[in-house]
Amino acid sequence: MPTWIRESRPILDSWIDTNNVDPAAVSRIVDGMDLSEGREPADEVGRPQRPEILIPGLTAVPWWDDARLPWVRQLEAAWPEISAEFAAVRGVGSEYGVRHPNEHNLADAGRWTAYYFYMLGRTYDEHIAACPRTVEALADLDGVRDSGMCYFSVLSPHAHVTPHCGFINARIRCHLALVAPEGARMRVGTEIRPWREGRAVVFDDSFEHEVWNDTDRTRAVLLFDVWHPDLTDVEKALLAHMMPVWKSFLYRDEDL
Template identity: 35%
Template sequence: MTPEMENAFAAIRGEYGADSIRRVELMLEPGGGGPRHPLQQGAKWILPGLSPTPWHDPRGHPEPAPVVEALEAAHPAIKEELAAAWSGHREAFSGYEHYLTRQDDWQALYLYRGGGLVEESAGIVPTAYKVLDEFAVRMDKICPLLECHFSTLLPGASIAPHCDLWNFSINLHLAVDIPDGCGITVAGETRSWVEGKCLLFDYSFEHEAHNGGDRPRTCLLVDLWHPETTGPERQALTALISEIRRFMGPG
């Protein structure tokens, strides 16, 4: 722990109580705060006490439910604007840089990155930008350590099995444009995207995806705080990961 982290944690304890970030402290102890699911072994950090649930009901938690409802209601406009962006603003897309790899057949158009909205995207995909801003960013539901982007897998592309960094945020997918032959597997269970609907899962569990269709597959991905984390924990985790990245770089 650096002095900056110690000071940040002390300030949070002083405001919310000595036990307010105990789970974060346990996560940092040897052993990571307790045993983890076998299919979470590849994750760097597991916050103890969160439900070890790979797939979540998108409307099953009060916090993310309004985001889900707003995105699904806006899907027709989001899909139309995505098509216009793909045909007329291809330069806005880039090869997605995952912390493990970079793939040119996995393209991304960012709406939120580096702790803030990507203002350039407001004029390219205005509906998605507006919904994200109103329902996720302003309401502090998006995890500022991560991002939101249109994720486009080109025909024949696949994402190899992997675990993401931690379990204290979860990944929301709005299925924007889905050809036949696509699927996503999380903790051994494979599901298909249904166009206009959302999937929600814990990506600390091993997961993979593929596009076996004849056109690009695009979802809008939003990294939200896990709904079982608390406000003080979110403050502590943001301070912790930000300080780690300052010293070691992203990852």
């Protein structure tokens, strides 16, 4: 039973009290914590969606249809400038970037690096200054700064990221393909899709997903999270407060 969920509950209750929030307005999040405290995702192998915290009542689909996400086409329109900034700060032939924090436990082959812009409210000012058009293209998207992560994600040739699930279902994730060699692909749930340069795919990372780049070229995407579209504003505010708290408990023994 994950004790970190129980240990973080007083922080959640304090936020509700301090901000005079009606508990009914955030009952889905409280219920999700209560339900998740009694779960052990490692014992749920075979279930496609098994995050550490599972909030009830949110649309649960592995891949999201662009029709509900009007910002996808606007993002794709900015691809040439975003791709140029990626090449300027890194270039596919270099080793620029930092080791991805999950490389050691998820990448069983190859190298996985990241060039961060945001992580759970933390900003990487030098990177933001170096890529103004990329940051501008993301500025109006709901939750890029505080729902999760935003970075250039780079997989070396012949890399493999093993099956895993994101830790919460309160966000959805986008990949804008910057460098997409033919044969590189990703599975979310049971469906495998390739990347196409200049195109974006959106998925729910709380579903099991896996990535292969068994090619001789680097694969690179702009990866970022946005809030799940079903969340209310008050739920987002509470989650923005709790996400770094949960991460600090969940990875208290890891250097992230």
